[in-house]
Amino acid sequence: DAMVIQNPRYQVTQFGKPVTLSCSQTLNHNVMYWYQQKSSQAPKLLFHYYDKDFNNEADTPDNFQSRRPNTSFCFLDIRSPGLGDTAMYLCATSRPPAGRGGDTQYFGPGTRLTVL
């Protein structure tokens, strides 16, 4: 089945120790998104790639970076995690927004990151 896969599902890291989260997709979608979801909150978009074009949200901290080496993979790098970065990180994909209305985003299962 076509799907969005995230690894690892759970990650524990120490304060200030860089961490990389992985997302892969078999849907062949052009757009990949990274969201941060803190406890009892809605997901918050960090950035997205439209093919190789990177689009950062204005309020995404510089501590968060992303790489997309090919269509299938996208990585979220947190350079120096703080305690406040403890959250669920969700990857999603979609076809290009089809003009009016856009298109559906398909989410992976998420990576739960804990920063100690």
Added chain:
Amino acid sequence: AQSVTQLDSHVSVSEGTPVLLRCNYSSSYSPSLFWYVQHPNKGLQLLLKYTSAATLVKGINGFEAEFKKSETSFHLTKPSAHMSDAAEYFCVRTYLAAGGTSYGKLTFGQGTILTVHP
């Protein structure tokens, strides 16, 4: 502002009774609207989607939603709740730039936690 308001943060029902989760949106343009469900420690699963076709949208697991432009509402319903429906539900809309073009961004409601009692 392009917002989504979920009118209840928590809804509690008994198994076998109807479910109603309320959602209102605001926009100058008719957006695409979605309902997603999120079980604990899981990703978001699409329940259903409205994109200006039929106003009554049927989704998975017996859920449906009705788009009412006059009320700017998109409430989610299910005739009979099951224990497995206990989860958090998000009403979501596409973000529309001027002229009605979507750039793929979503605006989320704050979520409604559904509890189902035996």
